[in-house]
Amino acid sequence: AQKVTQAQTEISVVEKEDVTLDCVYETRDTTYYLFWYKQPPSGELVFLIRRNSFDEQNEISGRYSWNFQKSTSSFNFTITASQVVDSAVYFCALSEPRSGNTGKLIFGQGTTLQVKP
């Protein structure tokens, strides 16, 4: 069965600290997609990254980086030199696009990140 686990419910850091948000997923499919979304207080889910199961290269985008490890079924997200504007709820999600599946997103419970000045 599909499942996404974000074990960290809340994380609090001081500005400029690095922080890593953990995501562990379960799937029986060999083809799948993983996503990270950011949800600020306004409520909109902002797309951050999509990674397919055949691409295990780590990705860096500015202060954001993602570490995808199929061996441990993890897709962790690191923010370097955190800023107050990074404060939000972050969701990891899984999609299985194979025939018979609808491709819908299965979300984790979310991790609330608070960055203090």
Added chain:
Amino acid sequence: EAGVAQSPRYKIIEKRQSVAFWCNPISGHATLYWYQQILGQGPKLLIQFQNNGVVDDSQLPKDRFSAERLKGVDSTLKIQPAKLEDSAVYLCASSVRQTGSTIYFGEGSWLTVV
């Protein structure tokens, strides 16, 4: 490019009343989703449309929830009669195709049932 538009942003109703939410997806996006997000939880899919056909409504409480996408563009989600446990954010999202593409979300419609 305009994002996913939703209205109203906020709604407060009494239990047993009805409410409707509207969504306009990103232009050219064939797939439209309605997700329900209860406070403190991740979003959960209610219904998924491919053009104007329903692909997945397995978690839609059909005794009180209904949704349509008549012309394959805009969509409306209705709740009648509302219950206290329907208090949540209703997120509309869209994607170019059903699988393998990024899903973009609107700002959500916040519903409080009192």
